[in-house]
Amino acid sequence: MNTASPHPGDSSPARDRRSLRADCGNCFALCCTAFGFARSTDFAVDKAAGTPCLNLAADFSCTIHDRLRPRGFRGCTVFDCFGAGQHVSQQLFAGRNWREQPEAKEEMFAAFAVSRQLHEALWHLAEAERRTLDPDLAAQAGRLRAAIDGALAGEVQDLLAMDVADLHDRVRAALLEVSAEVRAYHSASGDGRLESSLCPGAQLMGVKLRARQLCGADLRGAYLIAADLRGSDLAGADLLGADLRDARLDGADLSRALYLTQPQLNAAMGDRETRLPPDLTMPANWEAATV
Numbered sequence: 001m002n003t004a005s006p007h008p009g010d011s012s013p014a015r016d017r018r019s020l021r022a023d024c025g026n027c028f029a030l031c032c033t034a035f036g037f038a039r040s041t042d043f044a045v046d047k048a049a050g051t052p053c054l055n056l057a058a059d060f061s062c063t064i065h066d067r068l069r070p071r072g073f074r075g076c077t078v079f080d081c082f083g084a085g086q087h088v089s090q091q092l093f094a095g096r097n098w099r100e101q102p103e104a105k106e107e108m109f110a111a112f113a114v115s116r117q118l119h120e121a122l123w124h125l126a127e128a129e130r131r132t133l134d135p136d137l138a139a140q141a142g143r144l145r146a147a148i149d150g151a152l153a154g155e156v157q158d159l160l161a162m163d164v165a166d167l168h169d170r171v172r173a174a175l176l177e178v179s180a181e182v183r184a185y186h187s188a189s190g191d192g193r194l195e196s197s198l199c200p201g202a203q204l205m206g207v208k209l210r211a212r213q214l215c216g217a218d219l220r221g222a223y224l225i226a227a228d229l230r231g232s233d234l235a236g237a238d239l240l241g242a243d244l245r246d247a248r249l250d251g252a253d254l255s256r257a258l259y260l261t262q263p264q265l266n267a268a269m270g271d272r273e274t275r276l277p278p279d280l281t282m283p284a285n286w287e288a289a290t291v
């Protein structure tokens, strides 16, 4: 394992990412209302988009907050809005809520859906900007962040009219360029040439990858559901959009993994020995499982 990383972002968090965390106390439960969900292992009931969840209280709190998993609402413990909820509630709609102003409801929920995508893009771009050593790539990521910040600070109608797909393509291209650079740097610390099955979008459900040096692996969009990654080193591994549901991360080193998010961690299983990137926190259910 290479411990002397020259990548500045490997050891210090980006300031802007601290605002990209959900602050439910300043949100009018937009995720519990705007989005729909289907009865499944993640949700005990069906809910149509644009309708309040049956567990939502009048003050926008959740009546089963401390027992979501036992009550069949695991999906709620995995979700994270990247700070979009409080932004829409407090900035875009200036503290007006959808109960008091039902005529603004549709616009508010649509703005939340777009804002969540943009906030997630900001999360990844902040990481790309701080981890690249290429000033041009850093500047490119910075420009994209500034463009998104500008859109989020503007009028709701402009936000809803923007070409999110085009922006998404540009963000993705920037993230991939930084990924190639970071992976190349870290791959020298790994198991040598990784098997070809460890590739973007790979079907790796239940795969045994315990105690491996997966440094610099390109696991973008891979299906790692219930994969065994215990004790593995994922320094510089690209995990953008990887499905980590029920993946075992006990003792794994994710501290320098690339493009990891809190929802991915929340869906996985780990323990106190799992090393996390500085901006992410150990999910509550990991704590409960290890006491």
Ligand code: SF4
Pocket (backbone or CB within 6 Å): 031, 032, 033, 053, 054, 055, 056, 057, 061, 062, 063, 064, 065, 068, 073, 076
């Ligand atoms: S169960 Fe609670 S957290 Fe989940 S959607 Fe309903 S109100 Fe929100």
